[in-house]
Amino acid sequence: MRLRWARGRGTIETTTGPRASEWLGLDDAGNPIARVIHLEGPVQTEHGVFRAIALDQEAKLIRLLPLPPADGDWLAVIGGRVVGRAAAPLAAVRRAEAAL
Amino acid sequence: MSGTPLDKIRNIGITAHIDAGKTTTTERILYYTGVSHKIGEVHDGNTTTDYMDQERERGITITSAAVTCEWKNHRINIIDTPGHIDFNIEVNRSLRVLDGAVFIIEGVAGVQPQSETNWRLADRYNVPRVIFINKLDRTGADFYRAFATLKEKLDIVALPLQLPIGIEDQFVGVIDLVEMKAIVWEGGELGAKFHDEAIPADLLEKAKEHRQILLDTALAVDDAGMEEYFDKGDVSVETLKRAIKTGTISGAFRPVLCGTAFKNKGVQPLLDAVLDYLPSPVDVPGIKVAAEEGEEEGDHQRRIKADPKAPFAGLAFKIINDKYGTLTFVRVYAGTLKSGDSVLNTTKGHKERIGRMFQMHADKRAEIKEVIAGDIAAFVGLKDTGTGDTLAAAEDPVILERMAFPVPVIDISVEPRTKEAVEKMTLALQKLAGEDPSLRLRTDQETGQTILSGMGELHLEIIIDRLKREYGVEANIGAPQVAYRETISRTHTETYTHKKQSGGSGQYAEVKIIFEPLDRNEGVVFENKVVGGAVPKEYIPAVEKGIKVQADTGVLAGFPTVDFKYTLVDGKYHDVDSSALAFEIAAKACFREGMKKANPIILEPIMDVEITTPQDHVGDVVGDLNRRRGMIQNQESSGSTIIVRAQVPLKEMFGYISNLRSMTKGRASFTMQFHHYDPVPRNIADEIMAKSA
Structure with missing residues (x-):
């Protein structure tokens, strides 16, 4: 399913303030139903240091990965679920669209 | 331009x-x-x-x-x-x-x-x-x-x-x-x-x-x-x-x-x-200004952006001497400069007047009257500007981030064939060392020989050839030697009193110095912790000079001593008999005595070696590397050849190419480069000391 993609949040609040890049996949009505997201820089939490991250619509953490995964650190997310990873946002977009 | x-x-x-x-x-x-x-x-x-x-x-x-x-x-x-x-x-x-x-x-x-x-x-x-x-x-x-x-x-x-x-x-x-x-x-x-x-x-x-x-x-x-x-x-x-x-x-x-x-x-x-x-000079973030002493390096450091209207800032990155004089290559980062202008050499703290300026085309040159931010040009007429020095306008006397130079690993002794050529050779070598920061020149304190240190046999061979062709100095050279270094492995405090007071004007100085080992490549660090004027301020530089000179001749085998810190903590002086010379002598003797008790060791250069050999000779190559005290890092196959990577002491690598050729019927090749300094094993250290005795 092809979506219309738009820029999401450029900055996401985290304790250490790294920059996140996010693209939102919008349906015909303009509602975000998918997202691809990538976090630059590690996030330090009380549980350790994480290199990749996924967040839901309310910016709640839904997945933390200790190292950039070999298959890429751009995460394709639908709802609260990570449906794929890729090394680049366009490839992650294709993963998200393929999963819909 | x-x-x-x-x-x-x-x-x-x-x-x-x-x-x-x-x-x-x-x-x-x-x-x-x-x-x-x-x-x-x-x-x-x-x-x-x-x-x-x-x-x-x-x-x-x-x-x-x-x-x-x-x-x-x-x-x-x-x-x-x-x-x-x-x-x-x-x-x-x-x-x-x-x-x-x-x-x-x-x-x-x-x-x-x-x-x-x-x-x-x-x-x-x-x-x-x-x-x-x-x-x-x-x-x-x-x-x-x-x-x-x-x-x-x-x-x-x-x-x-x-x-x-x-x-x-x-x-x-x-x-x-x-x-x-x-x-x-x-x-x-x-x-x-x-x-x-x-x-x-x-x-x-x-x-x-x-x-x-x-x-x-x-x-x-x-x-x-x-x-x-x-x-x-x-x-x-x-x-x-x-x-x-x-x-x-x-x-x-x-x-x-x-x-x-x-x-x-x-x-x-x-x-x-x-x-x-690739970026133009305006597309890059600008060159960093050097961090102040004690300041941590990082993104907060000021950067100089390419702007022709800003105060002048440039970095001298190469010096060559030819028949027309000394050419200093400068990368201009900011500002505009015309021939005849004056700038500050902010690294050394003196003024330089710009004579003629040239745009270089390999060994040919075209005179120019002006350089602006972004240019690379050669200046003539600079009196005392070396590689890595900053030239800057007096209104903004910045020092740009310094350059790092590689460590020389091979020494040769060099002496002119005739006595008359001594001065000529020394001047020529000083000029060559001024052009090339990876070439070091020193005099062996014990033998009086001139020692050239360089990056490899080819490097030194070219220098000796240039000495002959460009400066007309025929020189005898010794066999290449490993550039060993000495250092210490434990902390020791030494007190030394230099006293000659047997009538007439005497000499008196006492120093108490703590010698501490440092990590590799940290060089020699001095700290003055004297309180209450136990060693008067005017004698401190003499202590530093004494240690610096003596450190060139280590206590074990006469190699330069590196990677240690010395802290002057106390001392005594005499109102009449103390002098800078007395403190220099005391510091030298304190170094000789103190270093012996600080568990001195000899360091040798370890090289990264990569050998490309046909598969059927791998066994011979690896066995030979083991005999040379090599540590095999890995092996990798690439088609019908194997690449063997190892770390081997430089001492064991002299003349390696002929051995490798005979072992592999000329089918293998190798490259090597300096990796780090490591302590030599005891038996080798004994050999080195016996040779220097």
Whole structure:
């Protein structure tokens, strides 16, 4: 399913303030139903240091990965679920669209 | 220098492993840009940038050479650098002052050891790079295998902008993935003529696949490009080039092009890539001002941006002496300077008056009256400016970030054949050492011999040859020796009293010094913790001088002592009999006594060695390395050959090439470069001490 993609949040609040890049996949009505997201820089939490991250619509953490995964650190997310990873946002977009 | 706007200037270096084709590529660039009217060849000894006699005779680049050319209304200043590890200082200082680099790797061997070293140097100075996979016409060339070594050995995101059409003797051109077209070179005209055509049908699918990778990777750094892609399903060539340039400058990925410079294919698109993707002086963040003492280095450091109207700031990065005098090469980072102006050498704290200024074209020069931000020029008439010194306007006397110089690992003793030539030789060697910061000169305190320290046997051989040819000094040289160092392995406090008070004017000085070991490469550090004037302030420099002089002759075998800290904590003086000389003598003796009790050790250079050998000789090669105290790091197969990597003490590597040849019937080759200093084993230390006794 092809979506219309738009820029999401450029900055996401985290304790250490790294920059996140996010693209939102919008349906015909303009509602975000998918997202691809990538976090630059590690996030330090009380549980350790994480290199990749996924967040839901309310910016709640839904997945933390200790190292950039070999298959890429751009995460394709639908709802609260990570449906794929890729090394680049366009490839992650294709993963998200393929999963819909 | 000229009316070229700053955004149309490119200051680039060409760097690679030895024999990857740097000089050959530079020669084609000069031909295609109309600077030269015929192509010189390395094997014919008639290239523009290899102008020294030794370079032409040996077919290698020894010194970096600057040339300038024009391409599509842009001015490109190019520095062609040597590939041999012995002349690494040239790569180091060139990369320090360049805004971008073309990094050449060979299409047969891929990334080689010296490629890795140069790559790390470029990383150190954050130099944006485009990669050119060269020699695709050679038997055994394989673009995809060479490309794979970029990821394996350099751990980078390499991004092909081109794919080859054909390979080896069938190599005819490239597929341009940005514009999705084929570029094919025609015969004759030395490659100056080429035409665009449709991508061959059998390569179309592969081209589409790689273009998608290009879009995926490049647009990740360009949000506007992503939006354009989502909107239209593709992006314009202009957008894609902008994204590639952004990623190249930030280092997010490294664009890869290909061709064969020797067979005149692929060089013109490489020049286009230099304009499209490498930064102009205004595209880079600016050079950092050196951190203050005690200040941590980081992003907070002030940067000097390229601005012709700002106060002048430039870095002297190369000195050469020729029959016309001393030429100081300067990269201008900010401001404008005219001949006759004065500037401050902020590193040394004195004023310099600029005499004449030249734009250099290898060994030829064209006088210019003015330099502006972004230029590279040579100044004549500077009295005391060395490599790495900053020249700056008095109203903003900044010191730019310093250059790091490699550690020399080989010593030779040198003495003139006649007594009359002593002074001439000393002056000549001082001039040569002034040109080359990787060459060190010292006098052995015990034998009085002049010792030259350099990066390798070839480096020192060239210096001795230059001594003869350029300065007319015939010298006898000793056999190359390992440049051992001494250091200490535990802390010790020593007190020494120097006392000669037997009538007449006497001498009295007492010093108490703590000697502590430091980590490797930390040098010699001094701290003064004297309180209450136990050692008067005016005598402190004499203590420092005494230790500095004595540290040149270590207590075990007379090698320079490094990596230790000495803290002057206490002392005594006499109102009448104390003097600077007395404190210097006391410090020297304190060093000799103290070091002996601080568990002194001898350090030796350990080299990274890479041997490429046919499979059937691997056993012999590895066994031989073990006998040489080598530590095998890994082995890797590449076709029918095996690459063995090991760390071996330099002492065991003298004359290795003849052994390797006889072991492998001449089929193996090796490269080596300095890695680190390590303590020598006890039995070797005993041998070294016995020899020096």
